[in-house]
Amino acid sequence: MSSGVVNGGVSYWYAADGFPQVRRPLDGDVSADVVIVGGGYTGLWTAYYLKKAAPFLRIVVLEQKFCGYGASGRNGGWLYNGIAGRDRYAKLHGREAAVRLQRAMNDTVDEVIRVAEAEGVDADLHKGGVLEVARTPAQLARLKAFHEAELAFGEKDRELYDAVETARRIRVADAVGSTWTPHGARVHPVKLVKGLAAAVEALGVVIHESTPVTEIRPKHAVTPYGTVRAPYVLRCTEGFTASLKGQKRTWLPMNSSMVVTEPLTDEQWAAIGWDGRETLGDMAHAYMYAQRTADGRIALGGRGVPYRFGSRTDNDGRTQAETVEALREILTGFFPALAGLRIEHAWSGVLGVPRDWCATVTLDRSTGLGWAGGYVGSGVATANLAGRTLRDLVQQDSGQAGRTELTELPWVGHKVRRWEPEPLRWLGVHGMYATYRTADRRETLTHSAGSSRLARWADRVAGRH
Ligand SMILES: Cc1cc2nc3c(=O)[nH]c(=O)nc-3n(C[C@H](O)[C@H](O)[C@H](O)COP(=O)(O)OP(=O)(O)OC[C@H]3O[C@@H](n4cnc5c(N)ncnc54)[C@H](O)[C@@H]3O)c2cc1C
Numbered sequence: 367m368s369s370g371v372v373n374g375g376v377s378y379w380y381a382a383d384g385f386p387q388v389r390r391p392l393d394g395d396v397s398a399d400v401v402i403v404g405g406g407y408t409g410l411w412t413a414y415y416l417k418k419a420a421p422f423l424r425i426v427v428l429e430q431k432f433c434g435y436g437a438s439g440r441n442g443g444w445l446y447n448g449i450a451g452r453d454r455y456a457k458l459h460g461r462e463a464a465v466r467l468q469r470a471m472n473d474t475v476d477e478v479i480r481v482a483e484a485e486g487v488d489a490d491l492h493k494g495g496v497l498e499v500a501r502t503p504a505q506l507a508r509l510k511a512f513h514e515a516e517l518a519f520g521e522k523d524r525e526l527y528d529a530v531e532t533a534r535r536i537r538v539a540d541a542v543g544s545t546w547t548p549h550g551a552r553v554h555p556v557k558l559v560k561g562l563a564a565a566v567e568a569l570g571v572v573i574h575e576s577t578p579v580t581e582i583r584p585k586h587a588v589t590p591y592g593t594v595r596a597p598y599v600l601r602c603t604e605g606f607t608a609s610l611k612g613q614k615r616t617w618l619p620m621n622s623s624m625v626v627t628e629p630l631t632d633e634q635w636a637a638i639g640w641d642g643r644e645t646l647g648d649m650a651h652a653y654m655y656a657q658r659t660a661d662g663r664i665a666l667g668g669r670g671v672p673y674r675f676g677s678r679t680d681n682d683g684r685t686q687a688e689t690v691e692a693l694r695e696i697l698t699g700f701f702p703a704l705a706g707l708r709i710e711h712a713w714s715g716v717l718g719v720p721r722d723w724c725a726t727v728t729l730d731r732s733t734g735l736g737w738a739g740g741y742v743g744s745g746v747a748t749a750n751l752a753g754r755t756l757r758d759l760v761q762q763d764s765g766q767a768g769r770t771e772l773t774e775l776p777w778v779g780h781k782v783r784r785w786e787p788e789p790l791r792w793l794g795v796h797g798m799y800a801t802y803r804t805a806d807r808r809e810t811l812t813h814s815a816g817s818s819r820l821a822r823w824a825d826r827v828a829g830r831h
Pocket of ligand 1: 403404405406407408409428429430431432433434435436437438439440441442443444445446577578579580602603604605606607609610621622623624655667714715716717738739741742743744745746747748749
């Protein structure tokens with residue numbers, strides 16, 4: 367039963383931290399050097415680094431609602447080193463290039479923490495690493511393969527734990543093993559996005575909120591209240607991209623949903639451990655992700671209804687009652703001692719999925735149009751790397767700088783085909799997630815050590831491998 371649960375209202379993070387005063391909308395035509403569409407992490411980090419590098423630049427951010435309205439104000443707060451598409455980039459550009467990308471991601475976790483400190487942004491950051499657990503033999507086989515792969519991409523400081531060692535960190539029921547990396551931190555998503563917006567504004571970037579961009583074309587960002595003209599127009603709209611003119615099939619808007627519990631008592635924390643505040647995930651095909659919040663709760667997420675027909679996106683974050691129940695089941699499956707713990711708030715958000723599941727950052731030098739995203743649910747840190755990379759690409763194009771390490775990373779300028787038209791998109795995504803759920807159930811019931819053939823098939827059909 368999900369009665370009594372606050373549902374939607376953007377996210378628990380906003381409910382807890384308070385909604386911001388909305389900044390004034392655009393009021394007439396203006397010109398700028400750079401216009402950024404979207405006030406999430408990607409847009410704000412890009413504005414931050416560009417303005418820091420070149421204080422004379424006139425930069426305008428246009429946000430349809432308020433900064434952090436999208437996934438940046440709703441996520442699970444895993445600031446970690448995962449980047450969507452790394453393995454594919456290794457195939458396309460060679461292992462050495464993918465290792466450079468991975469190293470850049472490892473550094474990005476520290477870079478976010480560094481800037482938050484430097485700018486006085488208190489975002490409940492705690493660098494406890496990421497713990498991913500296996501709860502079935504098939505998950506354990508995947509976990510070991512994943513662990514080995516990460517080592518091969520240069521993560522020498524990653525550790526593999528057996529059941530006893532896992533329980534020393536977090537006592538997850540039925541956990542048979544886990545892998546832990548130090549390259550991850552827990553963060554309060556909204557405190558980060560609010561602090562970042564304030565820092566950007568303090569540098570002299572102009573942010574207009576309640577200003578939806580209806581069309582992006584070279585040198586123009588068009589809104590109902592006026593047009594911003596600028597040599598560079600950067601699209602930072604991730605899961606909302608499909609709603610822009612001409613972008614319907616660019617990135618598929620995928621939903622992810624979360625719940626947060628009431629605060630746990632000291633006895634409850636003592637029963638489950640989790641003193642290290644690691645972010646916690648699993649190796650199921652329809653995976654979960656969780657954090658121990660600074661205010662003593664568990665925030666836990668997973669897939670809800672993954673995709674809405676016709677790439678429709680958001681209401682204000684409501685999620686389905688079945689999803690709340692599914693997440694509650696995961697919570698009590700992980701921590702039977704917490705059965706009866708109240709779920710206080712549930713919400714959902716959208717993330718952007720490219721056809722080949724590879725994150726990318728691009729500046730088209732012939733048009734001045736740029737974009738970054740397609741992070742497939744790993745965007746909290748990646749958006750920072752994207753922001754620094756867009757800075758370098760703009761500076762390179764305008765002759766203020768040359769090539770940099772970042773502009774040479776293999777995700778820069780990556781091209782991918784568009785998604786299929788409906789109803790194929792809807793059928794494909796729903797089929798894939800139904801298959802993942804079946805595969806997870808089968809792996810739990812049969813206790814077989816092999817990864818389900820069904821799930822491998824779904825991966826291939828989805829273009830993930
Ligand atoms: C429930 C959930 C949990 C997640 N958990 C994690 C996690 O734990 N770790 C992790 O790494 N990643 C996670 N992600 C993904 C991560 O949050 C995103 O990848 C990241 O926040 C993307 O940032 P962004 O700025 O690119 O996009 P968004 O934060 O979505 O920002 C885009 C902004 O653009 C605005 N916008 C859209 N269209 C227009 C328009 N036409 N005109 C003007 N403005 C517009 C939107 O209002 C929005 O504010 C999660 C995502 C969700 C939904």
